[in-house]
Amino acid sequence: MIRLVLMILLLTLPARAEQIVLGLSADSVGITARFDGEDILIFGAIKRDAPVPADAAQLDVIVTVSGPLTPVLVRKRDRVFGIWLNAEGERISLAPSFYAAASTRPLADILPASVDIVHAITVPRAVYATGTTREDVDAFSQALIRIRTAEGMYQTREGDVVLEQDALFRTRIALPANLTEGNYRARIFLLRDGQVIDSTETPIDVHKAGIERWLYTVAHEQPFFYGLLTLLMALVAGWGASEAFRHWQRR
Numbered sequence: 735m736i737r738l739v740l741m742i743l744l745l746t747l748p749a750r751a752e753q754i755v756l757g758l759s760a761d762s763v764g765i766t767a768r769f770d771g772e773d774i775l776i777f778g779a780i781k782r783d784a785p786v787p788a789d790a791a792q793l794d795v796i797v798t799v800s801g802p803l804t805p806v807l808v809r810k811r812d813r814v815f816g817i818w819l820n821a822e823g824e825r826i827s828l829a830p831s832f833y834a835a836a837s838t839r840p841l842a843d844i845l846p847a848s849v850d851i852v853h854a855i856t857v858p859r860a861v862y863a864t865g866t867t868r869e870d871v872d873a874f875s876q877a878l879i880r881i882r883t884a885e886g887m888y889q890t891r892e893g894d895v896v897l898e899q900d901a902l903f904r905t906r907i908a909l910p911a912n913l914t915e916g917n918y919r920a921r922i923f924l925l926r927d928g929q930v931i932d933s934t935e936t937p938i939d940v941h942k943a944g945i946e947r948w949l950y951t952v953a954h955e956q957p958f959f960y961g962l963l964t965l966l967m968a969l970v971a972g973w974g975a976s977e978a979f980r981h982w983q984r985r
Contacts, residue, residue, distance in 0.1 A: 753781045754922050754934045762939045763909060763918075771911045774799070774938070776920055777904040786900065791927035794837065794844040795895045795903045796855055798923075799938070801832035802916035803862075808874040824874035828862040831914035835860075836891035836905045846928045853930065855923065857888050886910040913940055 759775035776797050786793075806826040835856060837844065850859050861875050882888040887910060895905040907920075918938040924931050 752931055754924055754932050755779045755781055756922055756934050765942045772909045773906045775906050779902050793900050794925045795897055796837045796923040797895055797905050798921045799834045799907045800830040800919050801914055803828040803830055808878050830860055832887050833857055833860050834889040834907050836894040838895045838897050840892045844925055915941055
């Protein structure tokens, strides 16, 4: 089915040397109380208006998915009189809440540093930092990357993009359970000999759904009613606990 959809799209595109045709298994993700993560299949094809020369460099594909950009304050922990305390900090001006980069081969083999700077493809380049010294900025940025990588929020998935016959590609990006709501962006880069020959992107909407969406809306649009609701819930919970304890004492 996927191949049939891609073939139809290929026939409707304007002529171009090599052009990406993109597809997603889902362009919207709903976060509910039972949400424990979701895999998104990103697939596509490459349209060509002429055969590829026999001596052409190997074709590679890089897929990135990024979450909303927000400022982050990263603090360094120092030991003072035997106690670990938060000490100096550095503000990371913009950092994606989630970021994944998948590729057909190791990024060091296919992505020159100059191209990475222009397109901000790798995780370190996706984190924008400002500070007093370059050394301080790099140290705090690397700390943020280590933390979010351990949490599964930053991912580098080298070799996870499958490329078939230099024409069809696919990969799966695992979205963790602790996603931040907002507008996400999927980007696809087509490279030959270290040069980006085509790129495209598409949005992915990540939003709260069900009771979570309703509570979020009420809290922001009707804070007074939300306050009364939380107070009522607390009273009911307290009364229920009291009755349960009283019943237990009678036994």
